[in-house]
Amino acid sequence: MNYFPDEVIEHVFDFVVSHKxxxxxxxxxxxxxxxxxxxxxxxxxxxxxxxxxxxxxGRFPCLKSLTLKGKPHFADFNLVPHEWxxxxxxxxxxxxxxxxxxxxxxxxxxxxxxxxxxxxxRSFANFKSLVLxxxxxxxxxxxASIATNCRHLRELDLQENExxxxxxxxxxxxxxxxxxxxxxxxxxxxxxxxxxxxERLVARSPNLKSLKLNRAVPLDALARLxxxxxxxxxxxxxxYENEPDPESFAxxxxxxxxxxxxxxLSGFLEVAPLCLPAFYPICQNLISxxxxxxxxxxxxxxxxxxxxxxxxxxxxxxxxxxxxxxxxVADTCKELQExxxxxxxxxxxxxxxxxxxxxxxxxxxxxxxxxHSILYFCKQMTNAALxxxxxNCPNFIRFRLxxxxxxxxxxxxxxxxDEGFGAIVQACKGLRRLSVSGLLTDQVFLYIGMYAxxxxxxxIAFAGDTDKGMLYVLNGCKKMRKLEIRDSPFGNAALxxxxxxxxxxxxxxxxxxxxxxxxxxxxxxxxxxxNVEIINxxxxxxxxxxxxxxGEKVDKLYLYRTVVGTRKDAPPYVRIL
Amino acid sequence: xxxxNSCSSFSSSSVDSTKPSPxxxxxxxxxxxxxxxxxxxxEARQDxxxxxxRLRDTLKGRRLIRRGNDTSLFVKVYMEGxxxxxxxxxxxxxxxxxxxENLSHMFDTSIICGxxxxxxxxxxxxxxxxxxxxxxxxxxxxxxxxxxxxKITRPERY
Numbered sequence: 022m023n024y025f026p027d028e029v030i031e032h033v034f035d036f037v038v039s040h041k042x043x044x045x046x047x048x049x050x051x052x053x054x055x056x057x058x059x060x061x062x063x064x065x066x067x068x069x070x071x072x073x074x075x076x077x078x079g080r081f082p083c084l085k086s087l088t089l090k091g092k093p094h095f096a097d098f099n100l101v102p103h104e105w106x107x108x109x110x111x112x113x114x115x116x117x118x119x120x121x122x123x124x125x126x127x128x129x130x131x132x133x134x135x136x137x138x139x140x141x142x143r144s145f146a147n148f149k150s151l152v153l154x155x156x157x158x159x160x161x162x163x164x165a166s167i168a169t170n171c172r173h174l175r176e177l178d179l180q181e182n183e184x185x186x187x188x189x190x191x192x193x194x195x196x197x198x199x200x201x202x203x204x205x206x207x208x209x210x211x212x213x214x215x216x217x218x219x220e221r222l223v224a225r226s227p228n229l230k231s232l233k234l235n236r237a238v239p240l241d242a243l244a245r246l247x248x249x250x251x252x253x254x255x256x257x258x259x260x261y262e263n264e265p266d267p268e269s270f271a272x273x274x275x276x277x278x279x280x281x282x283x284x285x286l287s288g289f290l291e292v293a294p295l296c297l298p299a300f301y302p303i304c305q306n307l308i309s310x311x312x313x314x315x316x317x318x319x320x321x322x323x324x325x326x327x328x329x330x331x332x333x334x335x336x337x338x339x340x341x342x343x344x345x346x347x348x349x350v351a352d353t354c355k356e357l358q359e360x361x362x363x364x365x366x367x368x369x370x371x372x373x374x375x376x377x378x379x380x381x382x383x384x385x386x387x388x389x390x391x392x393h394s395i396l397y398f399c400k401q402m403t404n405a406a407l408x409x410x411x412x413n414c415p416n417f418i419r420f421r422l423x424x425x426x427x428x429x430x431x432x433x434x435x436x437x438x439d440e441g442f443g444a445i446v447q448a449c450k451g452l453r454r455l456s457v458s459g460l461l462t463d464q465v466f467l468y469i470g471m472y473a474x475x476x477x478x479x480x481i482a483f484a485g486d487t488d489k490g491m492l493y494v495l496n497g498c499k500k501m502r503k504l505e506i507r508d509s510p511f512g513n514a515a516l517x518x519x520x521x522x523x524x525x526x527x528x529x530x531x532x533x534x535x536x537x538x539x540x541x542x543x544x545x546x547x548x549x550x551x552n553v554e555i556i557n558x559x560x561x562x563x564x565x566x567x568x569x570x571x572g573e574k575v576d577k578l579y580l581y582r583t584v585v586g587t588r589k590d591a592p593p594y595v596r597i598l
Numbered sequence: 599x600x601x602x603n604s605c606s607s608f609s610s611s612s613v614d615s616t617k618p619s620p621x622x623x624x625x626x627x628x629x630x631x632x633x634x635x636x637x638x639x640x641e642a643r644q645d646x647x648x649x650x651x652r653l654r655d656t657l658k659g660r661r662l663i664r665r666g667n668d669t670s671l672f673v674k675v676y677m678e679g680x681x682x683x684x685x686x687x688x689x690x691x692x693x694x695x696x697x698x699e700n701l702s703h704m705f706d707t708s709i710i711c712g713x714x715x716x717x718x719x720x721x722x723x724x725x726x727x728x729x730x731x732x733x734x735x736x737x738x739x740x741x742x743x744x745x746x747x748x749k750i751t752r753p754e755r756y
Binding site: 095097098099100155181183209290313314316363364365366367398423425427480482 | 644645646647648649650651652653654656657
């Protein structure tokens with residue numbers, strides 16, 4: 022290969038797209054490292070504190086697309102305080118200073134401010150795509166800057182963010198000359214929407230393929246929007262609470278019938294069930310359906326809709342569909358690859374009549390041969406069911422089971438669920454992500470360490486008996502990248518057994534476990550390439566340096582590998598050892 | 599953070615946690631004697647089950663609840679001046695008449711809809727926009743879709 026001029030090698034590298042592969046290429050020799058560096062267009066940074074912007078730009082000066090992730094995964098469940106970190110501003114400032122030709126920015130669990138959005142919108146003339154997932158810290162004013170200044174904007178995708186809605190006119194800020202939009206998602210905005218401005222924007226965006234509305238967009242507006250965008254592939258419906266009058270319903274049906282390219286449907290934030298039939302005509306084309314926010318629709322309405330979706334590959338739904346509904350899914354959706362069933366009763370208000378049980382899970386596993394990813398919340402499970410699921414579906418890549426009541430055993434035998442999960446890891450040789458729950462002893466971790474050779478991410482809650490459990494995992498799962506543990510009896514012995522191991526992983530999270538301050542200090546002592554963070558929000562627990570009790574248990578521990586040392590932006594309740 | 603009764607079995611790993619603990623069932627019993635239609639108060643954990651805040655908030659706002667083959671629509675009812683409220687399943691009533699009858703019985707006083715009256719308590723409700731309205735103006739089905747909670751006002755208010 023070295024006999025070819027650099028341009029030829031670079032051209033070959035263009036075909037190598039995955040980050041892992043490109044990272045491998047750059048390790049081959051100095052010459053390849055150099056060529057790869059200057060031709061890398063997309064960079065993925067899984068932990069924004071593992072590296073800093075200066076080094077990123079130094080190595081990849083020609084980058085066009087950057088993906089950054091901030092807070093650890095458990096931040097999604099309120100386990101990480103808001104001001105913990107993950108600020109994007111320094112990154113945008115550095116990129117702007119260095120005149121990087123940024124075109125795309127994808128952020129997950131980061132703190133974004135209006136100031137950063139304003140700077141972003143003014144600094145990169147060719148900026149095309151902004152995707153924010155589970156971020157916070159900004160308002161619709163920030164969105165207004167993006168709309169106003171990004172002349173070539175193609176994608177504005179806001180997923181699950183906490184946005185302060187100033188009820189401003191951000192949609193009005195898209196200039197009349199803006200006709201390049203391909204994707205617009207503002208479903209998570211809580212306030213009112215200027216529907217007229219939205220309609221004008223959609224009307225002048227012939228390339229619009231994905232549109233996801235928030236709850237403020239009413240039924241009649243939906244019909245008009247769909248009429249001027251029949252080319253839509255992906256639609257997020259807002260809400261419509263009252264039963265529609267026959268005329269509005271007819272208009273909606275007519276508009277929907279024309280959307281023959283529609284493949285993905287979501288939203289339905291507050292929906293009167295009688296509006297659903299308007300969507301029946303396009304159900305046969307759908308490959309993705311997300312009804313996980315449709316809290317008011319009961320099982321029988323959901324079933325009627327799903328019965329028509331024979332091509333479905335991805336389904337996100339609430340457990341109000343019931344076992345009965347899952348049997349219908351198993352019979353209907355033979356192409357199903359990914360299923361997520363979320364809990365609808367989180368406050369335990371309903372009778373012990375379980376919405377979905379092991380019966381639904383087994384039915385799905387038996388009926389859907391292509392299933393490879395599942396997230397399943399339920400109130401009860403059995404080993405027999407899990408063993409059956411493992412036998413039916415050895416192709417799982419992601420298997421996440423959350424039994425709502427911690428420590429709950431097999432509801433028929435009253436035994437732990439070790440054997441059930443053991444069967445899953447033994448059968449599913451390609452398993453990359455696993456979440457376990459229910460009553461579990463160290464035994465399940467022995468199985469995981471023994472069989473889950475491809476496992477990259479493991480989530481543990483209320484499980485295990487002794488340090489041995491965690492050790493089985495750390496010793497066995499060589500490909501582990503992210504380990505997150507809460508409310509489990511693992512302590513210093515497990516934490517400190519193989520400190521070098523943590524540099525082969527992205528991060529470790531342990532909260533409400535048995536690790537102590539002393540243990541964490543020992544861990545941090547000889548690990549310059551690890552940041553060991555102790556998060557302690559309780560004011561009363563914070564003692565002076567000289568009064569410290571090394572035997573005191575640590576509330577939350579988050580450690581991650583890094584090449585840039587301790588971060589300087591941590592709040593006072595985060596202590597970096 | 600506060601943990602509800604049902605989570606008290608965290609520390610013991612081999613208890614059959616399918617049955618409610620003894621203290622929980624006696625709380626249920628005493629509550630059901632004094633407040634027939636109240637569900638036991640449970641502190642909601644913000645970090646379990648592991649779902650996002652957005653989904654948690656959506657479900658909190660959910661009013662229709664499955665119970666067996668029926669649905670219930672539980673709303674809180676307060677009598678002005680009385681700090682402890684009641685909870686009522688509106689799906690159990692066929693219309694305004696049976697609602698008023700039941701409420702009058704529950705609070706042991708005469709309650710009416712509609713016209714202000716210096717003698718009687720008047721029933722009002724909070725709609726989905728957060729506004730307080732007089733009960734009885736709109737059709738019963740529409741009322742069910744929009745009502746968030748009820749308040750029985752004192753006669754001299756008006």
